Amino acid sequence: MLFYFRIGLRNLLKNYRRSIKTIMTVVIGISACLLFQGFMSHTLWGLQESLINGGIGHIQIYRKGYLEHSIEEPYQYLITDLETLVERLEKVPAVKLIAPRLNFQGVVSSGGKDAVVVGTAGLSEEEQSLNSMAILKEGSFIKDENPFGVVIGSGITQKLNVGVGDILTLMVAMKGGGVNAIDLEITGIIEGQIKSYNDTALFANLNTVRELIDISDSVDRVILLLDRTENLEKVGPYLSGLSNEMGLEYCDWRQLVGTQYTQPKLFYDLAYVLIMTIIVLVVIGSITNTLNLTMQERVREIGTIRSLGTTRLQVGGIFIAESSLIGFSGGLIGIAVGFGLAALLNAIGGVPIPPPPGHARGYTAFFKPDFLEGLRLMFLFLITAALSGFYPAYRAARLEIVDALRWI
Amino acid sequence: MISVRNVSKTYRMDKVEIDALKNINLDIEQGDFISLMGPSGAGKSTLLHIIGCLDNPTEGSVEIHGQKIQKMKDSKLSIFRNRHIGFIFQSFNLMPVLSVYENVEYPLMIRGEKVNRDKVLQTIEAVGLKDYLKHRPDELSGGQRQRVAIARALVTDPDIILADEPTANLDSKTGAKIISLLLDLNSRHNVTFLFSTHNEMVSKYAKRVINILDGELIGMDEVFLPVL
Numbered sequence: 194m195l196f197y198f199r200i201g202l203r204n205l206l207k208n209y210r211r212s213i214k215t216i217m218t219v220v221i222g223i224s225a226c227l228l229f230q231g232f233m234s235h236t237l238w239g240l241q242e243s244l245i246n247g248g249i250g251h252i253q254i255y256r257k258g259y260l261e262h263s264i265e266e267p268y269q270y271l272i273t274d275l276e277t278l279v280e281r282l283e284k285v286p287a288v289k290l291i292a293p294r295l296n297f298q299g300v301v302s303s304g305g306k307d308a309v310v311v312g313t314a315g316l317s318e319e320e321q322s323l324n325s326m327a328i329l330k331e332g333s334f335i336k337d338e339n340p341f342g343v344v345i346g347s348g349i350t351q352k353l354n355v356g357v358g359d360i361l362t363l364m365v366a367m368k369g370g371g372v373n374a375i376d377l378e379i380t381g382i383i384e385g386q387i388k389s390y391n392d393t394a395l396f397a398n399l400n401t402v403r404e405l406i407d408i409s410d411s412v413d414r415v416i417l418l419l420d421r422t423e424n425l426e427k428v429g430p431y432l433s434g435l436s437n438e439m440g441l442e443y444c445d446w447r448q449l450v451g452t453q454y455t456q457p458k459l460f461y462d463l464a465y466v467l468i469m470t471i472i473v474l475v476v477i478g479s480i481t482n483t484l485n486l487t488m489q490e491r492v493r494e495i496g497t498i499r500s501l502g503t504t505r506l507q508v509g510g511i512f513i514a515e516s517s518l519i520g521f522s523g524g525l526i527g528i529a530v531g532f533g534l535a536a537l538l539n540a541i542g543g544v545p546i547p548p549p550p551g552h553a554r555g556y557t558a559f560f561k562p563d564f565l566e567g568l569r570l571m572f573l574f575l576i577t578a579a580l581s582g583f584y585p586a587y588r589a590a591r592l593e594i595v596d597a598l599r600w601i
Numbered sequence: 602m603i604s605v606r607n608v609s610k611t612y613r614m615d616k617v618e619i620d621a622l623k624n625i626n627l628d629i630e631q632g633d634f635i636s637l638m639g640p641s642g643a644g645k646s647t648l649l650h651i652i653g654c655l656d657n658p659t660e661g662s663v664e665i666h667g668q669k670i671q672k673m674k675d676s677k678l679s680i681f682r683n684r685h686i687g688f689i690f691q692s693f694n695l696m697p698v699l700s701v702y703e704n705v706e707y708p709l710m711i712r713g714e715k716v717n718r719d720k721v722l723q724t725i726e727a728v729g730l731k732d733y734l735k736h737r738p739d740e741l742s743g744g745q746r747q748r749v750a751i752a753r754a755l756v757t758d759p760d761i762i763l764a765d766e767p768t769a770n771l772d773s774k775t776g777a778k779i780i781s782l783l784l785d786l787n788s789r790h791n792v793t794f795l796f797s798t799h800n801e802m803v804s805k806y807a808k809r810v811i812n813i814l815d816g817e818l819i820g821m822d823e824v825f826l827p828v829l
Contacts, residue, residue, distance in 0.1 A: 207697065207698050494694070494697075500655055503711050504676050594656070
């Protein structure tokens with residue numbers, strides 16, 4: 194086996210200019226794949242963190258039955274033993290923040306115009322931490338000592354033509370039926386990455402909203418923020434036990450974000466596969482072309498070695514060894530170039546990306562290529578290169594000896 | 602040792618059929634040193650290719666040590682060639698990316714067995730090139746390259762070495778040295794040689810001269826040991 198590679202290596206070195214050009218095709222291909230994977234990885238990670246830190250948190254805990262019945266009976270499945278729950282949750286490792294919250298829907302109006310809002314009633318410090326990805330464009334966040342302050346999304350301010358200091362009337366449905374309303378002062382304007390968020394977000398004081406809806410000391414969920422997203426599996430067993438004891442249920446961010454995460458992920462995954470397929474085809478074409486040229490130049494040599502007793506299989510093996518060496522060397526260099534380019538792009542501050550569809554802001558793309566993915570790509574391109582050698586190897590092996598010996 | 606019986610070879614070139622060999626009958630014994638003489642296009646190379654299992658006759662048969670080579674599959678034929686037949690080509694046909702040592706070692710390496718390094722070195726020494734082991738073919742003269750080719754043919758201890766115009770690309774002095782080397786190997790090691798040439802001067806060194814014209818054997822001359 195080593196003998197195939199020895200001859201293959203010598204032949205590559207003999208035509209080193211041509212070999213370098215072919216190896217560069219593999220280098221460019223693999224480093225492009227790695228850069229795209231790094232971009233994709235960082236972008237999805239950014240999306241994940243922005244969703245988690247855009248108000249969803251890592252885990253949301255509800256009264257058992259809430260997830261199934263909350264749409265038709267929003268205030269019948271509330272967490273009432275909040276104090277006990279918070280005490281128990283404080284002992285769970287990796288939990289950084291515990292935020293009791295009451296979600297509600299309502300309508301805000303000002304000056305004859307109105308807008309539907311998706312309201313969040315919570316504790317000011319906790320809500321501000323949970324929404325760290327959103328930017329406070331103007332004013333300040335809600336404060337517990339100002340129960341009539343409200344923070345709204347930038348889309349609402351544009352629709353109602355209001356600003357910090359203006360008064361809004363918030364109207365909601367009450368628990369027992371009927372409608373209630375309250376005047377609130379805009380203390381701040383918030384902007385997240387997603388447009389629909391900016392068009393409907395409203396943050397208000399927990400106790401104020403509880404009184405408005407006519408529920409006392411209850412919340413519909415408790416949100417947990419962990420110190421790291423990777424610790425999600427760690428807290429699972431604790432929450433499972435707690436939920437069984439206290440009649441609760443919970444779900445994590447992956448179940449909560451739904452298509453907001455899975456659709457972009459699917460898009461990127463498909464794009465990655467498409468890009469990789471195109472690159473693989475280009476690499477196959479390049480290597481096959483090089484080896485066909487090499488084979489044409491070595492017809493007489495092939496006739497000679499066949500006359501010395503080299504079998505057709507061995508002749509094929511020599512060419513496949515050559516193509517494998519191209520794949521291997523190109524793969525090694527390509528991985529190094531890919532990681533190097535990613536580090537360089539990150540060092541110069543990343544690449545600015547304009548706002549994607551449905552987003553209000555652009556972002557800076559960084560590159561986070563995965564080492565395991567690099568190894569997988571290297572293996573893929575090694576196989577691709579080896580397979581590229583099959584056709585030239587087949588042609589070489591099928592040559593008739595006397596015709597090859599007569600070749601000029 | 603080698604029996605050629607009623608061998609004919611016909612090539613088809615578009616709609617024209619060309620009879621390259623017509624009903625050749627020939628016996629070659631161990632230790633023979635035979636020159637195949639004839640002008641260009643006489644069929645010398647075709648006969649060498651058929652005896653060397655590089656091509657199949659249209660009719661007839663070739664037996665080497667009692668084995669009918671036409672019945673062998675391609676892979677078995679490759680192994681048979683490697684073990685029983687050596688080749689020397691007019692243009693040397695060395696592998697340009699391998700050194701002298703590696704070119705001579707090559708026929709042993711493709712067997713998949715451990716190569717006897719001493720055997721390779723002895724063979725290279727026998728052709729007078731022990732100081733050129735690491736040289737590549739492009740660093741050697743024509744005569745030296747042909748010596749490497751001879752060593753490569755010899756290293757497997759073949760039953761017969763077939764040489765197709767071995768001195769055609771060499772000057773007369775070098776050519777004479779090569780033939781002298783072949784004769785030396787023939788007399789000291791009893792290696793059987795069959796070589797083709799259209800050069801009468803070269804043929805004078807052969808023990809037997811077989812004349813071929815238009816695909817037919819037209820005569821065999823026995824000659825005594827030549828004077829070099």
